[in-house]
Amino acid sequence: MGKKKTTFNISKSENFSEWYSEILNKAEIVDLRYGVKGFVVIRPWGARIIDKMYKIYESALRCTGHEAAIFPAVIPEKNFKRESSHVDGFAPEVFWLDKKQGDEKLALRPTSETAFYEMYNLWIRSYRDLPMKIYQRANVFRNETKATRPLIRSREFHWIESHDAFATKKDAEAQVQDDIVMTEEVMHKIFGVPFLPMKRPQWDKFPGAEYTIGSDSILPDGKVIQQPSTHLISQHFVKAFDVKFVDEREKEKTPWLTCYGPCMSRILASVISVHGDDNGLVLPYTISPVQVVVVPFYSEESKKVREMVEKIQKDLLGEHIDVRVDNSGKRPGEKFFHWEMKGVPFRIEIGEKELESGEVIVFIRDTREKISVRIDDLAESIKNLGAEYDSRLLARADDSFKSKIVDCKDKVSIKKALKLGKIVKFSFCSVENDGAKCAEFVEKELEARVMGIRADIEEKASGKCVICGEKSNVIIYAGKSY
RNA sequence: GGGGCUGUGGUCUAGCCUGGUAUGAUUUGAGGUUUGGGACUUCACGACCCCGGUUCAAAUCCGGGCAGCCCCA
Numbered sequence: 065m066g067k068k069k070t071t072f073n074i075s076k077s078e079n080f081s082e083w084y085s086e087i088l089n090k091a092e093i094v095d096l097r098y099g100v101k102g103f104v105v106i107r108p109w110g111a112r113i114i115d116k117m118y119k120i121y122e123s124a125l126r127c128t129g130h131e132a133a134i135f136p137a138v139i140p141e142k143n144f145k146r147e148s149s150h151v152d153g154f155a156p157e158v159f160w161l162d163k164k165q166g167d168e169k170l171a172l173r174p175t176s177e178t179a180f181y182e183m184y185n186l187w188i189r190s191y192r193d194l195p196m197k198i199y200q201r202a203n204v205f206r207n208e209t210k211a212t213r214p215l216i217r218s219r220e221f222h223w224i225e226s227h228d229a230f231a232t233k234k235d236a237e238a239q240v241q242d243d244i245v246m247t248e249e250v251m252h253k254i255f256g257v258p259f260l261p262m263k264r265p266q267w268d269k270f271p272g273a274e275y276t277i278g279s280d281s282i283l284p285d286g287k288v289i290q291q292p293s294t295h296l297i298s299q300h301f302v303k304a305f306d307v308k309f310v311d312e313r314e315k316e317k318t319p320w321l322t323c324y325g326p327c328m329s330r331i332l333a334s335v336i337s338v339h340g341d342d343n344g345l346v347l348p349y350t351i352s353p354v355q356v357v358v359v360p361f362y363s364e365e366s367k368k369v370r371e372m373v374e375k376i377q378k379d380l381l382g383e384h385i386d387v388r389v390d391n392s393g394k395r396p397g398e399k400f401f402h403w404e405m406k407g408v409p410f411r412i413e414i415g416e417k418e419l420e421s422g423e424v425i426v427f428i429r430d431t432r433e434k435i436s437v438r439i440d441d442l443a444e445s446i447k448n449l450g451a452e453y454d455s456r457l458l459a460r461a462d463d464s465f466k467s468k469i470v471d472c473k474d475k476v477s478i479k480k481a482l483k484l485g486k487i488v489k490f491s492f493c494s495v496e497n498d499g500a501k502c503a504e505f506v507e508k509e510l511e512a513r514v515m516g517i518r519a520d521i522e523e524k525a526s527g528k529c530v531i532c533g534e535k536s537n538v539i540i541y542a543g544k545s546y
Numbered sequence: 547g548g549g550g551c552u553g554u555g556g557u558c559u560a561g562c563c564u565g566g567u568a569u570g571a572u573u574u575g576a577g578g579u580u581u582g583g584g585a586c587u588u589c590a591c592g593a594c595c596c597c598g599g600u601u602c603a604a605a606u607c608c609g610g611g612c613a614g615c616c617c618c619a
Contacts, residue, residue: 096613394581395582395585398585400584417582
């Protein structure tokens, strides 16, 4: 018997913040010791998860007609300044390079609209060029003035930004809807992160957009975290970059632009927080860098076990299952704890006993059950178990998410619900600019952020605005926020 | 943006109040015994965040900086 140790100093339910810091370190997701505020080193385990998420997202984008490009990380000041609300929105957070080009300042991209549109001005000439749908995998830089939190709010983050151009507003709006569908299909269905698509109030849209739809998820401490957002870019922006095309009737027109920005580092924060438990990470089968770890029990004449382990490894790899054999000299118990911390969905235990019976023990990370599986059709079984595993994580996350959304009728119940870490929904006067005053009240007095109105369903308001008492026109959602 | 806490081998930690030889564990490397839920053992390597001040003497006291964490906006 070894010494009794607890995996974590603090449990997830007791103190989420500390649990989060600890799991990032113990599961070797990031290293915080780089020493520059808001910048973290993403370690191999974290990088591999992010890479898997990137690949899934990119393949979804290609399936919907997007092409990849790679744009410079540097944006000249004159491009950056072309659209005034965009400048106003981002300028305070821009990292300017010390090295100039002539007299011109150079910015490290906080986002790449002003890089893409510079080229769209050249690339888009005719309606035949449309739609133009291009994305890039990129890191972007924003000098956050608020408190930074690893992966949740950093000064550098890793995302995909897709910049699409269409001949008509109708097409562009359809793209915005498609973006929401993609968030649903990828982030929710595959990564298991539930969210609400929220149309942002006018005062909270992307700088330079006509409107913005964000995907709001929630962390276990009850704080709302914005996940991918999609924007219908204003015509003002297009004109600033003089992007235009000739239509079928030889008439000059301005295209309609959209952009979509799923942030892998931030989604990873949600994945860790939503699924993880007091034994470490719990990674969805689909995005776990190692899907199956094999822990062999070798005895003196273990040649047969060795051969069987090699065969299993080959079989699983042949079926495109990411498998790793733990041949380190550590004792089995230590290996078990290690791979549980890393969030590997399945562990296969195999030794002499298993050779005789023809069945291996499969340990399942989320439920911590052990089951017996026949060696003959192991790959098949793992695939089935993997699918079940992911749908189990999804269902659990959904249940928890649903329970966190509360209908409120008055300020007192809103306050109470927020204190319990819930998202509140209530009747509200307006999400146009005339509602800004009530939103300010929500921020100041109720200490919550107005998320907006549902973008996926229509919710009819009735009665009065809970804040000002005037006629209500919308149902809004609000929550504590990062 | 405001407030609080903290910074000691790779990691965790004692020492700090009351200035004087830096504690323990773990990790890492080498060796031996081990291996079905965090093994044991021997040896070795390894640290006071940075800059300044006070002092015969600073991990310790003072000032500033940087970084991390927590709470609030």
